[in-house]
Amino acid sequence: MRKSPPSSPPTYDCMTCGACCCNSRENIAEGYRDYVQVTRRDSLLRDKSQIKSLAVVNRAGEIHLRLVGEEQRCVALSGTLGASVSCDIYALRPTGCRKVEAGDSYCRQVRRERGIDRTRPVKSQLE
Numbered sequence: 001m002r003k004s005p006p007s008s009p010p011t012y013d014c015m016t017c018g019a020c021c022c023n024s025r026e027n028i029a030e031g032y033r034d035y036v037q038v039t040r041r042d043s044l045l046r047d048k049s050q051i052k053s054l055a056v057v058n059r060a061g062e063i064h065l066r067l068v069g070e071e072q073r074c075v076a077l078s079g080t081l082g083a084s085v086s087c088d089i090y091a092l093r094p095t096g097c098r099k100v101e102a103g104d105s106y107c108r109q110v111r112r113e114r115g116i117d118r119t120r121p122v123k124s125q126l127e
Contacts, residue, residue, distance in 0.1 A: 011103075012102040015084065016083060017082065018085035018116075019113065019114040020097075021073055021074040021077040021097075022073040022081070023035050023067055023072035024110055025113045028072060033072070034062065034064040035072070035074065036065045037062055037063065037096055039095055043092045044089060047092060051063070053075075054076055054089065076093075081114060081116065082116040
């Protein structure tokens with residue numbers, strides 16, 4: 001009997017997803033609209049023109065990235081979820097955004113919630 005070659009683990013392509021840039025279903029159900037906090041350590045906070053257009057302040061005085069639309073997606077996310085997206089403030093993105101890793105449990109959860117549960121093959125598999 002012939003053995004199949006070992007399969008590579010799936011590779012999650014952030015540029016065709018964007019699910020982590022949207023408020024989770026759990027947060028939406030609980031009425032929680034403060035998604036990604038902008039802290040004093042974040043470079044974005046020092047860019048006054050950007051912070052004015054991208055952020056909101058909650059009742060506790062915390063600054064968060066603004067969510068827009070029915071999807072409750074980050075205002076800095078451009079493109080179409082599950083197809084082609086980009087972050088307009090990638091270099092300045094807050095710490096909370098930097099914590100998300102492609103393929104981690106949160107990534108997989110929000111992908112499922114948004115119906116983006118597919119992965120892209122590793123480039124070497126295409127060659």
